[in-house]
Amino acid sequence: MATTKELNVEDKLRAIYDLQIIDSRIDEIRNVRGELPLEVEDLEDEVTGLSTRLDKLKSDLVTIEEQIKNKKNAIDDHQAAIKKYTAQQKEVRNNREFNSLTKEVEFQELEIQLAEKQIKELKASIEHKKEVIANSKEKLDQKTTHLKHKKAELSDIMAETQKEEAFLIEKSAEYEALIEERLLAAYKRIRSSVRNGLAVVSIERGASAGSFFTIPPQTQVEIAARKKIITDEHSGRILVDASLAEEEREKMQKLFAHL
Known part of the structure:
Protein backbone atom coordinates (compact mmCIF):
# COMPACT_ATOMS: atom_id res chain seq x y z
CA MET A 1 0.00 0.00 0.00
CA ALA A 2 1.08 3.58 -0.61
CA THR A 3 2.45 5.71 2.20
CA THR A 4 0.46 8.58 3.69
CA LYS A 5 2.49 11.24 1.84
CA GLU A 6 1.74 9.71 -1.57
CA LEU A 7 -2.06 9.77 -1.14
CA ASN A 8 -3.96 12.39 -3.08
CA VAL A 9 -7.40 13.56 -1.91
CA GLU A 10 -9.26 10.84 -3.81
CA ASP A 11 -6.98 8.16 -2.37
CA LYS A 12 -7.57 9.62 1.12
CA LEU A 13 -11.32 9.50 0.57
CA ARG A 14 -11.15 5.91 -0.63
CA ALA A 15 -8.92 4.88 2.30
CA ILE A 16 -11.10 6.53 4.93
CA TYR A 17 -14.30 5.12 3.38
CA ASP A 18 -12.70 1.66 3.32
CA LEU A 19 -11.77 2.15 6.99
CA GLN A 20 -15.38 3.07 7.72
CA ILE A 21 -16.65 -0.10 5.98
CA ILE A 22 -14.19 -2.25 7.96
CA ASP A 23 -14.98 -0.55 11.29
CA SER A 24 -18.73 -0.82 10.62
CA ARG A 25 -18.32 -4.55 10.03
CA ILE A 26 -16.45 -4.84 13.35
CA ASP A 27 -19.35 -2.94 14.96
CA GLU A 28 -21.82 -5.43 13.45
CA ILE A 29 -19.87 -8.39 14.83
CA ARG A 30 -19.75 -6.82 18.29
CA ASN A 31 -23.44 -5.97 18.12
CA VAL A 32 -24.19 -9.65 17.47
CA ARG A 33 -22.47 -10.41 20.77
CA GLY A 34 -24.28 -7.41 22.23
CA GLU A 35 -24.51 -7.46 25.99
CA LYS A 163 -11.28 -15.08 13.23
CA GLU A 164 -13.15 -12.48 11.17
CA GLU A 165 -12.91 -9.85 13.89
CA ALA A 166 -9.17 -10.41 14.31
CA PHE A 167 -8.67 -10.09 10.55
CA LEU A 168 -10.77 -6.90 10.41
CA ILE A 169 -8.98 -5.31 13.37
CA GLU A 170 -5.69 -5.94 11.59
CA LYS A 171 -7.07 -4.42 8.35
CA SER A 172 -8.48 -1.45 10.27
CA ALA A 173 -4.98 -0.74 11.64
CA GLU A 174 -3.52 -1.02 8.13
CA TYR A 175 -5.97 1.52 6.71
CA GLU A 176 -5.51 3.83 9.69
CA ALA A 177 -1.80 3.90 8.89
CA LEU A 178 -2.64 5.26 5.42
CA ILE A 179 -4.57 8.23 6.73
CA GLU A 180 -2.96 11.44 7.95
CA GLU A 181 -3.16 12.00 11.69
CA ARG A 182 -5.47 15.05 11.62
CA LEU A 183 -8.03 13.38 9.32
CA LEU A 184 -7.89 10.13 11.31
CA ALA A 185 -8.44 12.04 14.57
CA ALA A 186 -11.48 13.77 13.03
CA TYR A 187 -12.82 10.40 11.83
CA LYS A 188 -12.46 8.86 15.29
CA ARG A 189 -14.01 11.90 16.98
CA ILE A 190 -17.07 11.79 14.71
CA ARG A 191 -17.39 8.01 15.07
CA SER A 192 -17.44 8.25 18.84
CA SER A 193 -20.07 11.01 18.83
CA VAL A 194 -22.69 9.34 16.62
CA ARG A 195 -24.87 6.40 17.64
CA ASN A 196 -24.30 4.27 14.52
CA GLY A 197 -20.56 4.93 14.35
CA LEU A 198 -20.75 6.33 10.79
CA ALA A 199 -18.17 9.08 10.35
CA VAL A 200 -17.94 8.75 6.55
CA VAL A 201 -21.13 8.59 4.47
CA SER A 202 -22.05 8.73 0.81
CA ILE A 203 -24.49 11.05 -0.93
CA GLU A 204 -27.85 9.36 -1.45
CA ARG A 205 -30.67 11.13 -3.30
CA GLY A 206 -29.06 14.52 -2.78
CA ALA A 207 -28.52 14.12 0.98
CA SER A 208 -25.89 12.53 3.18
CA ALA A 209 -26.80 8.94 4.08
CA GLY A 210 -29.02 8.81 7.12
CA SER A 211 -29.74 12.53 7.00
CA PHE A 212 -32.78 14.51 5.87
CA PHE A 213 -30.74 17.60 5.05
CA THR A 214 -30.20 18.16 1.33
CA ILE A 215 -26.67 18.83 0.11
CA PRO A 216 -26.54 21.93 -2.15
CA PRO A 217 -25.95 21.01 -5.84
CA GLN A 218 -22.65 22.95 -5.96
CA THR A 219 -21.38 21.03 -2.92
CA GLN A 220 -22.43 17.76 -4.55
CA VAL A 221 -20.36 18.69 -7.61
CA GLU A 222 -17.35 19.43 -5.39
CA ILE A 223 -17.78 16.11 -3.58
CA ALA A 224 -17.92 14.24 -6.89
CA ALA A 225 -14.75 16.04 -8.04
CA ARG A 226 -12.84 14.43 -5.14
CA LYS A 227 -10.45 17.38 -4.87
CA LYS A 228 -10.95 18.17 -1.20
CA ILE A 229 -12.32 16.66 2.01
CA ILE A 230 -15.88 17.94 2.51
CA THR A 231 -17.99 17.47 5.62
CA ASP A 232 -21.73 17.67 6.16
CA GLU A 233 -22.44 21.04 7.81
CA HIS A 234 -25.24 19.50 9.90
CA SER A 235 -23.70 16.26 11.18
CA GLY A 236 -19.99 16.92 10.67
CA ARG A 237 -19.62 13.60 8.80
CA ILE A 238 -17.10 13.26 5.97
CA LEU A 239 -18.90 13.01 2.62
CA VAL A 240 -18.06 10.88 -0.43
CA ASP A 241 -19.90 10.55 -3.74
CA ALA A 242 -22.13 7.55 -4.44
CA SER A 243 -19.91 6.14 -7.23
CA LEU A 244 -16.79 6.07 -5.07
CA ALA A 245 -18.80 4.52 -2.23
CA GLU A 246 -20.16 1.77 -4.48
CA GLU A 247 -16.70 0.97 -5.88
CA GLU A 248 -15.21 0.72 -2.38
CA ARG A 249 -18.10 -1.38 -1.07
CA GLU A 250 -17.59 -3.88 -3.91
CA LYS A 251 -13.85 -3.95 -3.18
CA MET A 252 -14.44 -4.58 0.51
CA GLN A 253 -17.04 -7.26 -0.19
CA LYS A 254 -14.41 -9.19 -2.17
CA LEU A 255 -12.00 -8.77 0.75
CA PHE A 256 -14.61 -10.06 3.25
CA ALA A 257 -15.59 -12.94 0.94
CA HIS A 258 -12.19 -14.59 1.50
CA LEU A 259 -12.93 -15.03 5.20
Missing part, protein backbone atom coordinates in the same frame (compact mmCIF):
# COMPACT_ATOMS: atom_id res chain seq x y z
CA LEU A 36 -23.81 -11.20 26.15
CA PRO A 37 -20.26 -10.93 27.60
CA LEU A 38 -21.54 -8.57 30.33
CA GLU A 39 -24.54 -10.83 30.91
CA VAL A 40 -22.21 -13.81 31.38
CA GLU A 41 -20.03 -11.77 33.75
CA ASP A 42 -23.07 -10.68 35.80
CA LEU A 43 -24.33 -14.28 35.99
CA GLU A 44 -20.89 -15.47 37.12
CA ASP A 45 -20.97 -12.85 39.91
CA GLU A 46 -24.48 -13.96 40.90
CA VAL A 47 -23.48 -17.63 40.99
CA THR A 48 -20.41 -16.80 43.10
CA GLY A 49 -22.54 -14.70 45.47
CA LEU A 50 -25.19 -17.40 45.83
CA SER A 51 -22.55 -20.10 46.40
CA THR A 52 -20.92 -17.98 49.12
CA ARG A 53 -24.31 -17.35 50.76
CA LEU A 54 -25.17 -21.06 50.62
CA ASP A 55 -21.86 -21.98 52.25
CA LYS A 56 -22.49 -19.38 54.98
CA LEU A 57 -26.01 -20.76 55.62
CA LYS A 58 -24.68 -24.32 55.88
CA SER A 59 -21.98 -23.13 58.25
CA ASP A 60 -24.65 -21.36 60.36
CA LEU A 61 -26.60 -24.63 60.48
CA VAL A 62 -23.59 -26.51 61.86
CA THR A 63 -23.07 -23.74 64.46
CA ILE A 64 -26.72 -23.89 65.58
CA GLU A 65 -26.63 -27.69 65.86
CA GLU A 66 -23.49 -27.37 67.99
CA GLN A 67 -25.29 -24.84 70.21
CA ILE A 68 -28.22 -27.28 70.69
CA LYS A 69 -25.75 -30.01 71.62
CA ASN A 70 -24.14 -27.70 74.21
CA LYS A 71 -27.56 -26.77 75.64
CA LYS A 72 -28.48 -30.45 75.98
CA ASN A 73 -25.19 -31.14 77.75
CA ALA A 74 -25.91 -28.20 80.05
CA ILE A 75 -29.35 -29.68 80.84
CA ASP A 76 -27.66 -32.98 81.75
CA ASP A 77 -25.32 -31.05 84.06
CA HIS A 78 -28.24 -29.19 85.69
CA GLN A 79 -30.16 -32.48 86.18
CA ALA A 80 -27.08 -34.06 87.76
CA ALA A 81 -26.81 -31.06 90.07
CA ILE A 82 -30.50 -31.38 91.07
CA LYS A 83 -29.95 -35.05 91.84
CA LYS A 84 -26.93 -34.19 93.96
CA TYR A 85 -28.69 -31.37 95.88
CA THR A 86 -31.79 -33.51 96.43
CA ALA A 87 -29.64 -36.26 97.89
CA GLN A 88 -27.88 -33.74 100.12
CA GLN A 89 -31.24 -32.49 101.46
CA LYS A 90 -31.80 -35.90 103.05
CA GLU A 91 -28.66 -35.50 105.09
CA VAL A 92 -28.98 -31.89 106.29
CA ARG A 93 -29.03 -31.09 110.01
CA ASN A 94 -31.13 -27.88 109.96
CA ASN A 95 -33.71 -25.91 108.00
CA ARG A 96 -31.20 -23.28 106.86
CA GLU A 97 -29.14 -25.88 104.96
CA PHE A 98 -32.30 -27.49 103.62
CA ASN A 99 -33.65 -24.15 102.31
CA SER A 100 -30.29 -23.30 100.78
CA LEU A 101 -30.28 -26.60 98.86
CA THR A 102 -33.92 -26.04 97.82
CA LYS A 103 -32.90 -22.69 96.28
CA GLU A 104 -30.06 -24.42 94.42
CA VAL A 105 -32.52 -27.01 93.07
CA GLU A 106 -34.93 -24.25 91.98
CA PHE A 107 -32.09 -22.38 90.27
CA GLN A 108 -31.05 -25.51 88.36
CA GLU A 109 -34.68 -26.10 87.32
CA LEU A 110 -34.92 -22.52 86.01
CA GLU A 111 -31.68 -23.05 84.07
CA ILE A 112 -33.16 -26.23 82.53
CA GLN A 113 -36.34 -24.35 81.53
CA LEU A 114 -34.25 -21.57 79.95
CA ALA A 115 -32.08 -24.08 78.06
CA GLU A 116 -35.16 -25.95 76.82
CA LYS A 117 -36.69 -22.66 75.59
CA GLN A 118 -33.41 -21.79 73.82
CA ILE A 119 -33.27 -25.27 72.23
CA LYS A 120 -36.82 -24.80 70.94
CA GLU A 121 -35.85 -21.43 69.43
CA LEU A 122 -32.68 -22.89 67.92
CA LYS A 123 -34.64 -25.78 66.37
CA ALA A 124 -37.08 -23.26 64.84
CA SER A 125 -34.07 -21.35 63.48
CA ILE A 126 -32.76 -24.60 61.96
CA GLU A 127 -36.08 -25.18 60.14
CA HIS A 128 -36.00 -21.62 58.81
CA LYS A 129 -32.36 -21.98 57.72
CA LYS A 130 -33.13 -25.25 55.96
CA GLU A 131 -35.95 -23.57 54.06
CA VAL A 132 -33.69 -20.68 53.05
CA ILE A 133 -30.97 -23.18 52.03
CA ALA A 134 -33.43 -25.12 49.86
CA ASN A 135 -34.59 -21.91 48.14
CA SER A 136 -31.02 -20.67 47.70
CA LYS A 137 -29.91 -24.02 46.26
CA GLU A 138 -32.81 -24.00 43.80
CA LYS A 139 -31.94 -20.45 42.73
CA LEU A 140 -28.24 -21.35 42.45
CA ASP A 141 -29.08 -24.38 40.27
CA GLN A 142 -31.23 -22.22 38.01
CA LYS A 143 -28.56 -19.51 37.69
CA THR A 144 -25.83 -22.12 37.09
CA THR A 145 -27.86 -23.73 34.31
CA HIS A 146 -28.62 -20.30 32.81
CA LEU A 147 -24.94 -19.37 32.99
CA LYS A 148 -23.97 -22.63 31.27
CA HIS A 149 -26.36 -21.89 28.37
CA LYS A 150 -25.18 -18.28 28.07
CA LYS A 151 -21.52 -19.34 28.08
CA ALA A 152 -22.24 -21.88 25.35
CA GLU A 153 -24.08 -19.20 23.36
CA LEU A 154 -21.18 -16.76 23.75
CA SER A 155 -18.67 -19.47 22.89
CA ASP A 156 -20.56 -20.29 19.67
CA ILE A 157 -20.69 -16.63 18.63
CA MET A 158 -17.01 -16.15 19.47
CA ALA A 159 -16.07 -19.23 17.46
CA GLU A 160 -18.01 -17.89 14.47
CA THR A 161 -16.72 -14.32 14.62
CA GLN A 162 -13.32 -14.34 16.35
Whole structure:
Protein backbone atom coordinates (compact mmCIF):
# COMPACT_ATOMS: atom_id res chain seq x y z
CA MET A 1 0.00 0.00 0.00
CA ALA A 2 1.08 3.58 -0.61
CA THR A 3 2.45 5.71 2.20
CA THR A 4 0.46 8.58 3.69
CA LYS A 5 2.49 11.24 1.84
CA GLU A 6 1.74 9.71 -1.57
CA LEU A 7 -2.06 9.77 -1.14
CA ASN A 8 -3.96 12.39 -3.08
CA VAL A 9 -7.40 13.56 -1.91
CA GLU A 10 -9.26 10.84 -3.81
CA ASP A 11 -6.98 8.16 -2.37
CA LYS A 12 -7.57 9.62 1.12
CA LEU A 13 -11.32 9.50 0.57
CA ARG A 14 -11.15 5.91 -0.63
CA ALA A 15 -8.92 4.88 2.30
CA ILE A 16 -11.10 6.53 4.93
CA TYR A 17 -14.30 5.12 3.38
CA ASP A 18 -12.70 1.66 3.32
CA LEU A 19 -11.77 2.15 6.99
CA GLN A 20 -15.38 3.07 7.72
CA ILE A 21 -16.65 -0.10 5.98
CA ILE A 22 -14.19 -2.25 7.96
CA ASP A 23 -14.98 -0.55 11.29
CA SER A 24 -18.73 -0.82 10.62
CA ARG A 25 -18.32 -4.55 10.03
CA ILE A 26 -16.45 -4.84 13.35
CA ASP A 27 -19.35 -2.94 14.96
CA GLU A 28 -21.82 -5.43 13.45
CA ILE A 29 -19.87 -8.39 14.83
CA ARG A 30 -19.75 -6.82 18.29
CA ASN A 31 -23.44 -5.97 18.12
CA VAL A 32 -24.19 -9.65 17.47
CA ARG A 33 -22.47 -10.41 20.77
CA GLY A 34 -24.28 -7.41 22.23
CA GLU A 35 -24.51 -7.46 25.99
CA LEU A 36 -23.81 -11.20 26.15
CA PRO A 37 -20.26 -10.93 27.60
CA LEU A 38 -21.54 -8.57 30.33
CA GLU A 39 -24.54 -10.83 30.91
CA VAL A 40 -22.21 -13.81 31.38
CA GLU A 41 -20.03 -11.77 33.75
CA ASP A 42 -23.07 -10.68 35.80
CA LEU A 43 -24.33 -14.28 35.99
CA GLU A 44 -20.89 -15.47 37.12
CA ASP A 45 -20.97 -12.85 39.91
CA GLU A 46 -24.48 -13.96 40.90
CA VAL A 47 -23.48 -17.63 40.99
CA THR A 48 -20.41 -16.80 43.10
CA GLY A 49 -22.54 -14.70 45.47
CA LEU A 50 -25.19 -17.40 45.83
CA SER A 51 -22.55 -20.10 46.40
CA THR A 52 -20.92 -17.98 49.12
CA ARG A 53 -24.31 -17.35 50.76
CA LEU A 54 -25.17 -21.06 50.62
CA ASP A 55 -21.86 -21.98 52.25
CA LYS A 56 -22.49 -19.38 54.98
CA LEU A 57 -26.01 -20.76 55.62
CA LYS A 58 -24.68 -24.32 55.88
CA SER A 59 -21.98 -23.13 58.25
CA ASP A 60 -24.65 -21.36 60.36
CA LEU A 61 -26.60 -24.63 60.48
CA VAL A 62 -23.59 -26.51 61.86
CA THR A 63 -23.07 -23.74 64.46
CA ILE A 64 -26.72 -23.89 65.58
CA GLU A 65 -26.63 -27.69 65.86
CA GLU A 66 -23.49 -27.37 67.99
CA GLN A 67 -25.29 -24.84 70.21
CA ILE A 68 -28.22 -27.28 70.69
CA LYS A 69 -25.75 -30.01 71.62
CA ASN A 70 -24.14 -27.70 74.21
CA LYS A 71 -27.56 -26.77 75.64
CA LYS A 72 -28.48 -30.45 75.98
CA ASN A 73 -25.19 -31.14 77.75
CA ALA A 74 -25.91 -28.20 80.05
CA ILE A 75 -29.35 -29.68 80.84
CA ASP A 76 -27.66 -32.98 81.75
CA ASP A 77 -25.32 -31.05 84.06
CA HIS A 78 -28.24 -29.19 85.69
CA GLN A 79 -30.16 -32.48 86.18
CA ALA A 80 -27.08 -34.06 87.76
CA ALA A 81 -26.81 -31.06 90.07
CA ILE A 82 -30.50 -31.38 91.07
CA LYS A 83 -29.95 -35.05 91.84
CA LYS A 84 -26.93 -34.19 93.96
CA TYR A 85 -28.69 -31.37 95.88
CA THR A 86 -31.79 -33.51 96.43
CA ALA A 87 -29.64 -36.26 97.89
CA GLN A 88 -27.88 -33.74 100.12
CA GLN A 89 -31.24 -32.49 101.46
CA LYS A 90 -31.80 -35.90 103.05
CA GLU A 91 -28.66 -35.50 105.09
CA VAL A 92 -28.98 -31.89 106.29
CA ARG A 93 -29.03 -31.09 110.01
CA ASN A 94 -31.13 -27.88 109.96
CA ASN A 95 -33.71 -25.91 108.00
CA ARG A 96 -31.20 -23.28 106.86
CA GLU A 97 -29.14 -25.88 104.96
CA PHE A 98 -32.30 -27.49 103.62
CA ASN A 99 -33.65 -24.15 102.31
CA SER A 100 -30.29 -23.30 100.78
CA LEU A 101 -30.28 -26.60 98.86
CA THR A 102 -33.92 -26.04 97.82
CA LYS A 103 -32.90 -22.69 96.28
CA GLU A 104 -30.06 -24.42 94.42
CA VAL A 105 -32.52 -27.01 93.07
CA GLU A 106 -34.93 -24.25 91.98
CA PHE A 107 -32.09 -22.38 90.27
CA GLN A 108 -31.05 -25.51 88.36
CA GLU A 109 -34.68 -26.10 87.32
CA LEU A 110 -34.92 -22.52 86.01
CA GLU A 111 -31.68 -23.05 84.07
CA ILE A 112 -33.16 -26.23 82.53
CA GLN A 113 -36.34 -24.35 81.53
CA LEU A 114 -34.25 -21.57 79.95
CA ALA A 115 -32.08 -24.08 78.06
CA GLU A 116 -35.16 -25.95 76.82
CA LYS A 117 -36.69 -22.66 75.59
CA GLN A 118 -33.41 -21.79 73.82
CA ILE A 119 -33.27 -25.27 72.23
CA LYS A 120 -36.82 -24.80 70.94
CA GLU A 121 -35.85 -21.43 69.43
CA LEU A 122 -32.68 -22.89 67.92
CA LYS A 123 -34.64 -25.78 66.37
CA ALA A 124 -37.08 -23.26 64.84
CA SER A 125 -34.07 -21.35 63.48
CA ILE A 126 -32.76 -24.60 61.96
CA GLU A 127 -36.08 -25.18 60.14
CA HIS A 128 -36.00 -21.62 58.81
CA LYS A 129 -32.36 -21.98 57.72
CA LYS A 130 -33.13 -25.25 55.96
CA GLU A 131 -35.95 -23.57 54.06
CA VAL A 132 -33.69 -20.68 53.05
CA ILE A 133 -30.97 -23.18 52.03
CA ALA A 134 -33.43 -25.12 49.86
CA ASN A 135 -34.59 -21.91 48.14
CA SER A 136 -31.02 -20.67 47.70
CA LYS A 137 -29.91 -24.02 46.26
CA GLU A 138 -32.81 -24.00 43.80
CA LYS A 139 -31.94 -20.45 42.73
CA LEU A 140 -28.24 -21.35 42.45
CA ASP A 141 -29.08 -24.38 40.27
CA GLN A 142 -31.23 -22.22 38.01
CA LYS A 143 -28.56 -19.51 37.69
CA THR A 144 -25.83 -22.12 37.09
CA THR A 145 -27.86 -23.73 34.31
CA HIS A 146 -28.62 -20.30 32.81
CA LEU A 147 -24.94 -19.37 32.99
CA LYS A 148 -23.97 -22.63 31.27
CA HIS A 149 -26.36 -21.89 28.37
CA LYS A 150 -25.18 -18.28 28.07
CA LYS A 151 -21.52 -19.34 28.08
CA ALA A 152 -22.24 -21.88 25.35
CA GLU A 153 -24.08 -19.20 23.36
CA LEU A 154 -21.18 -16.76 23.75
CA SER A 155 -18.67 -19.47 22.89
CA ASP A 156 -20.56 -20.29 19.67
CA ILE A 157 -20.69 -16.63 18.63
CA MET A 158 -17.01 -16.15 19.47
CA ALA A 159 -16.07 -19.23 17.46
CA GLU A 160 -18.01 -17.89 14.47
CA THR A 161 -16.72 -14.32 14.62
CA GLN A 162 -13.32 -14.34 16.35
CA LYS A 163 -11.28 -15.08 13.23
CA GLU A 164 -13.15 -12.48 11.17
CA GLU A 165 -12.91 -9.85 13.89
CA ALA A 166 -9.17 -10.41 14.31
CA PHE A 167 -8.67 -10.09 10.55
CA LEU A 168 -10.77 -6.90 10.41
CA ILE A 169 -8.98 -5.31 13.37
CA GLU A 170 -5.69 -5.94 11.59
CA LYS A 171 -7.07 -4.42 8.35
CA SER A 172 -8.48 -1.45 10.27
CA ALA A 173 -4.98 -0.74 11.64
CA GLU A 174 -3.52 -1.02 8.13
CA TYR A 175 -5.97 1.52 6.71
CA GLU A 176 -5.51 3.83 9.69
CA ALA A 177 -1.80 3.90 8.89
CA LEU A 178 -2.64 5.26 5.42
CA ILE A 179 -4.57 8.23 6.73
CA GLU A 180 -2.96 11.44 7.95
CA GLU A 181 -3.16 12.00 11.69
CA ARG A 182 -5.47 15.05 11.62
CA LEU A 183 -8.03 13.38 9.32
CA LEU A 184 -7.89 10.13 11.31
CA ALA A 185 -8.44 12.04 14.57
CA ALA A 186 -11.48 13.77 13.03
CA TYR A 187 -12.82 10.40 11.83
CA LYS A 188 -12.46 8.86 15.29
CA ARG A 189 -14.01 11.90 16.98
CA ILE A 190 -17.07 11.79 14.71
CA ARG A 191 -17.39 8.01 15.07
CA SER A 192 -17.44 8.25 18.84
CA SER A 193 -20.07 11.01 18.83
CA VAL A 194 -22.69 9.34 16.62
CA ARG A 195 -24.87 6.40 17.64
CA ASN A 196 -24.30 4.27 14.52
CA GLY A 197 -20.56 4.93 14.35
CA LEU A 198 -20.75 6.33 10.79
CA ALA A 199 -18.17 9.08 10.35
CA VAL A 200 -17.94 8.75 6.55
CA VAL A 201 -21.13 8.59 4.47
CA SER A 202 -22.05 8.73 0.81
CA ILE A 203 -24.49 11.05 -0.93
CA GLU A 204 -27.85 9.36 -1.45
CA ARG A 205 -30.67 11.13 -3.30
CA GLY A 206 -29.06 14.52 -2.78
CA ALA A 207 -28.52 14.12 0.98
CA SER A 208 -25.89 12.53 3.18
CA ALA A 209 -26.80 8.94 4.08
CA GLY A 210 -29.02 8.81 7.12
CA SER A 211 -29.74 12.53 7.00
CA PHE A 212 -32.78 14.51 5.87
CA PHE A 213 -30.74 17.60 5.05
CA THR A 214 -30.20 18.16 1.33
CA ILE A 215 -26.67 18.83 0.11
CA PRO A 216 -26.54 21.93 -2.15
CA PRO A 217 -25.95 21.01 -5.84
CA GLN A 218 -22.65 22.95 -5.96
CA THR A 219 -21.38 21.03 -2.92
CA GLN A 220 -22.43 17.76 -4.55
CA VAL A 221 -20.36 18.69 -7.61
CA GLU A 222 -17.35 19.43 -5.39
CA ILE A 223 -17.78 16.11 -3.58
CA ALA A 224 -17.92 14.24 -6.89
CA ALA A 225 -14.75 16.04 -8.04
CA ARG A 226 -12.84 14.43 -5.14
CA LYS A 227 -10.45 17.38 -4.87
CA LYS A 228 -10.95 18.17 -1.20
CA ILE A 229 -12.32 16.66 2.01
CA ILE A 230 -15.88 17.94 2.51
CA THR A 231 -17.99 17.47 5.62
CA ASP A 232 -21.73 17.67 6.16
CA GLU A 233 -22.44 21.04 7.81
CA HIS A 234 -25.24 19.50 9.90
CA SER A 235 -23.70 16.26 11.18
CA GLY A 236 -19.99 16.92 10.67
CA ARG A 237 -19.62 13.60 8.80
CA ILE A 238 -17.10 13.26 5.97
CA LEU A 239 -18.90 13.01 2.62
CA VAL A 240 -18.06 10.88 -0.43
CA ASP A 241 -19.90 10.55 -3.74
CA ALA A 242 -22.13 7.55 -4.44
CA SER A 243 -19.91 6.14 -7.23
CA LEU A 244 -16.79 6.07 -5.07
CA ALA A 245 -18.80 4.52 -2.23
CA GLU A 246 -20.16 1.77 -4.48
CA GLU A 247 -16.70 0.97 -5.88
CA GLU A 248 -15.21 0.72 -2.38
CA ARG A 249 -18.10 -1.38 -1.07
CA GLU A 250 -17.59 -3.88 -3.91
CA LYS A 251 -13.85 -3.95 -3.18
CA MET A 252 -14.44 -4.58 0.51
CA GLN A 253 -17.04 -7.26 -0.19
CA LYS A 254 -14.41 -9.19 -2.17
CA LEU A 255 -12.00 -8.77 0.75
CA PHE A 256 -14.61 -10.06 3.25
CA ALA A 257 -15.59 -12.94 0.94
CA HIS A 258 -12.19 -14.59 1.50
CA LEU A 259 -12.93 -15.03 5.20
